[in-house]
Amino acid sequence: xxxxxxxxxxxxxxCARLPAAMNTQQSRLMLMAIAGQESGWANRTQVGxxxxxxxxxxxxxxxxxxxHPVCGPLAISACAMWDVPADPTTIYEAIAWHDPLACHMxxxxxxxxxxxxxxxxxxxxxxxCYTRNWRPGVERPEAWPxxxxxxxxxxxxxxxxxxxxxxxxxxxxxxxxxxxQTAYSDLQxxxxxxxVSQEVxxxxxxxxxxSIANLNQSITDAISASQQAIIQEIKTMSGTLADQINxxxxxxxxxxxxxxxxxxxxxxxxxxxVTAFQGVNVGxxxxxxxxxxxxxxxxxxxxxxxxxxxxxxxxxxxxxPVPTPTPTPAPTP
Numbered sequence: 001x002x003x004x005x006x007x008x009x010x011x012x013x014x015c016a017r018l019p020a021a022m023n024t025q026q027s028r029l030m031l032m033a034i035a036g037q038e039s040g041w042a043n044r045t046q047v048g049x050x051x052x053x054x055x056x057x058x059x060x061x062x063x064x065x066x067x068h069p070v071c072g073p074l075a076i077s078a079c080a081m082w083d084v085p086a087d088p089t090t091i092y093e094a095i096a097w098h099d100p101l102a103c104h105m106x107x108x109x110x111x112x113x114x115x116x117x118x119x120x121x122x123x124x125x126x127x128x129c130y131t132r133n134w135r136p137g138v139e140r141p142e143a144w145p146x147x148x149x150x151x152x153x154x155x156x157x158x159x160x161x162x163x164x165x166x167x168x169x170x171x172x173x174x175x176x177x178x179x180x181q182t183a184y185s186d187l188q189x190x191x192x193x194x195x196v197s198q199e200v201x202x203x204x205x206x207x208x209x210x211s212i213a214n215l216n217q218s219i220t221d222a223i224s225a226s227q228q229a230i231i232q233e234i235k236t237m238s239g240t241l242a243d244q245i246n247x248x249x250x251x252x253x254x255x256x257x258x259x260x261x262x263x264x265x266x267x268x269x270x271x272x273x274v275t276a277f278q279g280v281n282v283g284x285x286x287x288x289x290x291x292x293x294x295x296x297x298x299x300x301x302x303x304x305x306x307x308x309x310x311x312x313x314x315x316x317x318x319x320x321p322v323p324t325p326t327p328t329p330a331p332t333p
Contacts, residue, residue, distance in 0.1 A: 006041040007032060007154045010054065014103035017081070022107055025155055026117040031055075031106055032151035034130050037144060044096045049137075053095035053102035061109060061134075062088050071108040078104040109133050120156075123148045265300060 001010075011032055015023045035041055038056035045051070051058050066072045066088060079086040082101055084094050095102035110117065113133050118125035127144045130136075 001041050003032075003036065003041055003150050003154060006035065006054070007151075010099050011035070011103065014100040015107075017078075017100050018104065018107055022111065024117070026120060027107060027110065029120060029151055029155045030110060030117060030126060030129065031103065032154060033126060033144075033148045034106065034134065036147040036151060037130065037140070038134070038136075052092060053105075054099065055095075055102055055106040056134075057092070057095055057102070057105060059088060059092055062091050062105065065105060065108050065112065066091075068108075068112045071112045074111075075105065075108055121152060265303070268300070 011028065015028055015031070018027075035054045038051075039046075039054045041054065043056075044053060046056055049056075065075050066086075075091075076086045078101060079091065082098065084090060084098065084101060091101070091105070095105060110129070110133060113129065115129065115132075118129050123145055126148060127141065130144075131139060
């Protein structure tokens with residue numbers, strides 16, 4: 001991480017959570033320079049050692065802060081603000097990855113020093129303050145001037161003191177982190193519930209599709225059976241109707257022959273009656289033979305008329321339409 005990125009992304013947001021009296025230009029300069037000297041603004045854990053965080057705290061420094069009458073309560077309040085248990089072991093593990101808490105602990109270590117913070121641009125006093133409070137195992141005074149100069153350039157050029165509005169905005173932004181984590185967890189649970197619901201819905205849809213397919217097949221089978229029954233009944237009725245028509249036609253033919261014979265006989269009888277009457281003159285006496293002939297001719301006419309009437313009635317009956325049975329529909333499944 002470059003010094004500029006460290007200053008803007010780590011130090012400034014972390015210092016914004018400090019009490020206003022502790023967030024000064026001198027304190028930011030010391031914190032920036034000490035992080036560069038200890039970790040090169042890059043190492044969260046010590047290379048080849050136990051120290052942790054960009055300010056490379058060991059367990060002794062943490063115990064000293066917690067035991068301090070002023071700094072101890074402030075450290076406990078800082079842990080409570082981020083919901084970190086305020087025991088030395090947890091703090092020691094947390095400061096490697098919790099930059100705001102690590103920055104708080106480094107600022108409290110400077111606060112525990114009875115001496116005032118070094119003035120701006122006093123590199124020698126700043127180095128003395130660093131070694132007095134951090135007590136490095138191996139001092140590197142030759143590296144301090146360049147690191148301090150980089151820190152001073154960033155503090156003087158890019159970081160005027162934060163206004164109350166800026167501090168409030170950063171504080172609110174940091175406060176949203178737990179909310180985002182909770183919202184993300186809730187979102188995961190919602191997505192899981194949606195996936196389970198979709199699986200259940202898909203199974204129900206598949207079952208519904210199978211039920212509909214089975215129902216369609218049952219309806220198709222019922223319709224087919226009904227159609228076959230209707231066709232068979234129509235065939236049966238068609239055969240019966242054809243037999244009835246053939247019988248009616250045969251009856252009509254027989255009746256026509258009988259009627260023709262009756263009409264022929266009636267014509268002959270009428271002709272005989274006419275002949276019999278031609279032999280009778282007005283005032284003449286009708287002989288018994290003539291009377292018998294007339295009576296015979298009259299009887300023949302009556303018989304022929306009755307025969308014609310009978311044939312006419314038979315033809316009328318034969319020509320009367322035969323009622324067609326209504327097919328019985330197949331039962332609905």
